[in-house]
Amino acid sequence: MALSLLCPLLTTFLFMQTLADTSCTTDCFVQSHAAYYPNSQEHGTDVGACGFGSFGATINGGDVSATSNLYRDGVGCGACYQVRCTNSAYCSGNGVTVVITDHGASGNTDFILSQRAFGGMAVNTDAAASLLALGVVDIEYRRVSCSYPNKNLTVKIDESSSNPHYLAFVIWFQQGSRDITAVQLCETQNFVCKLLDRDHGAVWTASAPPSGPLSLRMLFSAEEDGDETWVAPVNNIPQDWKAGQTYDLGVQVDQ
Structure with missing residues (x-):
């Protein structure tokens, strides 16, 4: 191939690769694991490390989570993540969107979800019960925007x-x-x-x-x-x- 043809093709490839890498910073999922609060009720905890109190148990309908590395010394409090489990027998494609309200780790996990959020990753109530019985599941996650319609800071x-x-x-x-x-x-x-x-x-x-x-x-x-x-x-x-x-x-x- 002539050099005059190769250079434009190489430039186009590098440009497309740069676009893919940029997109990946916001759209790509990270592989990890998730557990859930074993002694919690359906919602989260009202004594979370973020300091939200009872608000932290019920915000986002109770779809909340503790996290380990994503806590970032408190900077991660209030951030939202889309979390979906990867077992096709039980898990939906959309998963669940959770708000970080606490700090914690359980084995090699990035998320400790409320029971409501953990079951919310499932395709139906029977699958949710199966997920809860597993205790820890493989997941993938990504940062997403938090949305609170009709609410101001x-x-x-x-x-x-x-x-x-x-x-x-x-x-x-x-x-x-x-x-x-x-x-x-x-x-x-x-x-x-x-x-x-x-x-x-x-x-x-x-x-x-x-x-x-x-x-x-x-x-x-x-x-x-x-x-x-x-x-x-x-x-x-x-x-x-x-x-x-x-x-x-x-x-x-x-x-």
Whole structure:
């Protein structure tokens, strides 16, 4: 073959290979194993390491999971994954979409699913019972966007908080497929901001928080390419914030 013909073909092949590799970062499944909470009820746990509390047991209809490496020191809390088992006798092609709410490992597994989610990988209720009897199954998984229709990002003030001395909170309804990797707390009058600490899981804390209404800025980072975007919600945390209360931030982030 003449060199003049070979070069365009080689260039086309390399271009197509680059497209395939790029697609694989978001669309390809990773092979692994999954177990389930053996002592749980149908839903997840309300004492998960992410700090979601009872919300973490019922979010996404109870289709939740603990994870080991994907926990990433709490950065993975709130992320969504499509998980499907690979035994064609029992498993559906779609599997189940789960939200990460806890940290844990069981043997060589990446996921410890709620019983509801574990059975949700099956084609029917009989197959679900068979899966539960197996205990651990081969799976494949991929990161997908979280979707909470008609829900905005919401702050839940942790019960350990005490106005005005100490503020701790978690962020609910994290949409899209990006991680919240940093949070700033800002005074609304002069917009002086301070970077918050990740106490554990998805819990962000500030000692001696500013007085007055408080604004948040959140850094959303894409795991696959490192792209980062700061998001400033529409609504503020009110000056008289209270432990145990939730505050709608008035914004959705679907990227």
